Amino acid sequence: MNTLLCFQEHLSDQQIGVFANEVYCCMEQQGFAAGFEMAMERMREYPNSDRLACMLASVLEGGLIFFHVEEKENYQQQIDALYHRLLDSEDTAVHNTTRRMLVSRYITQENYQQAQQLLDEIENERPLDKIYFQAQLDIAQENYPKAKQALEQKLFSQITEVQSILLSLIDIALKEADNQQAERLADIASAGADVFELMHYGKYSTYLQIVMAEKDKERVFALLTKMLSALQERWEPEKTTLYRDIPQKEQDPRLGNMLAKSILQEIKNSGEDGRFVWEDVRFEQLYRQYVEE
Numbered sequence: 001m002n003t004l005l006c007f008q009e010h011l012s013d014q015q016i017g018v019f020a021n022e023v024y025c026c027m028e029q030q031g032f033a034a035g036f037e038m039a040m041e042r043m044r045e046y047p048n049s050d051r052l053a054c055m056l057a058s059v060l061e062g063g064l065i066f067f068h069v070e071e072k073e074n075y076q077q078q079i080d081a082l083y084h085r086l087l088d089s090e091d092t093a094v095h096n097t098t099r100r101m102l103v104s105r106y107i108t109q110e111n112y113q114q115a116q117q118l119l120d121e122i123e124n125e126r127p128l129d130k131i132y133f134q135a136q137l138d139i140a141q142e143n144y145p146k147a148k149q150a151l152e153q154k155l156f157s158q159i160t161e162v163q164s165i166l167l168s169l170i171d172i173a174l175k176e177a178d179n180q181q182a183e184r185l186a187d188i189a190s191a192g193a194d195v196f197e198l199m200h201y202g203k204y205s206t207y208l209q210i211v212m213a214e215k216d217k218e219r220v221f222a223l224l225t226k227m228l229s230a231l232q233e234r235w236e237p238e239k240t241t242l243y244r245d246i247p248q249k250e251q252d253p254r255l256g257n258m259l260a261k262s263i264l265q266e267i268k269n270s271g272e273d274g275r276f277v278w279e280d281v282r283f284e285q286l287y288r289q290y291v292e293e
Contacts, residue, residue, distance in 0.1 A: 011049050019052060020059050027059075032069045036060060036078075050089040054097050057082040061101070066258050080105060087118075096122050148245040156243055159196045163189055167206065174213045182210050197240040201230040215276050221283075227263070228290060231256035260290040 011019075019042050027035030039056040046052050060079050064072060083098045099118040106115035131154050138147035166189040173182035186206040193202030204226045211219040234251060237243035264287050268278045277283050 011046060011052055013051075016049075016052050016055050020055050023056055023059050024063070027063045027067055032063050032067045032075070035063060036075060050086055050091050050094045053082060054086055054089075054094045057086075058097070058101070065262055092123055145245065149247070152243050152246050155196075156237075156246065159192065159198070163192060163198070163202060163206075166192070167209075170206065170209060174209065179210065179214065182213075183207075186210055197237075197242050199230065199235045200233060201227055204230065212274065212277070217276055217280065220277055221280070224263075224286060228260045228286065231260050257290060264291055 023035050023039045023042070026038045039060055042056060043049075043053050057079050060075070063069070064076060064079075069075060080102070083101050086094055086098045087102075089095050089098070099122050103115045103118050103122075106112070106118070131150055135147040135151050138144070138150070166185055170182045170185045170189070173179070173185060189206040190203045193199070193206070204223050208220070208223055208227070211223060233256070234253075237246055238248055264283075267274045267283070268287065270278070
């Protein structure tokens with residue numbers, strides 16, 4: 001391999017994407033440990049590419065969720081060490097991504113002071129006004145395809161964020177024992193997923209944490225059936241009204257099954273809180289169908 005290429009400071013996004021896909025495929029075919037070693041080898045080949053290291057750390061993070069991993073805690077510590085090493089990166093995207101990942105980790109660990117410190121350091125990377133004014137400029141110059149693409153991408157990003165906010169509000173309502181408010185919020189989120197042409201999965205998933213909290217077994221299984229079925233559907237933004245001009249990437253046909261596995265494994269590992277679900281024979285049937293197939 002060309003020495004200059006190995007040690008170049010910047011890889012293209014396409015090259016980084018190829019390497020990330022290689023690592024994922026290696027994890028899937030040969031196991032997490034093999035994928036982890038491949039990722040480490042790539043980072044040794046390109047020691048100055050912070051973007052590559054950040055992307056591969058994210059792929060490995062996903063691997064811990066989607067695949068069976070021996071010594072999971074040990075690998076998690078090594079991935080966290082990668083994020084900590086990248087905290088000083090001058091690349092804004094890497095700067096923010098590493099902080100977001102570690103903020104989530106610190107919140108889980110109840111290390112709120114460090115979480116707040118890193119959160120305060122995240123730079124604003126979403127200049128809405130700039131995108132809007134750029135679109136107005138493109139419209140004035142009759143560059144309609146460019147304007148539509150930018151605005152549709154921004155709309156998708158914004159409505160996805162709104163849905164995430166609603167899920168957090170549902171969680172708060174449940175913690176405050178205000179189930180009626182949680183149900184109303186879930187209704188809004190479900191309607192939003194429908195109106196804004198998101199995946200059908202979003203119409204059902206907003207209610208899951210409510211029915212789990214209420215231990216409503218029949219409703220849990222009704223929702224799970226719809227959610228897991230919806231995950232098998234291919235979302236086709238090119239056929240929507242709102243996102244048809246966004247450039248389409250080929251979707252991984254395995255993604256739906258991977259998400260289904262993650263949902264079911266989370267329930268199976270939920271301990272006493274989820275016992276009323278995972279001890280039911282219907283759950284075992286779903287588990288065999290999506291996880292043990």
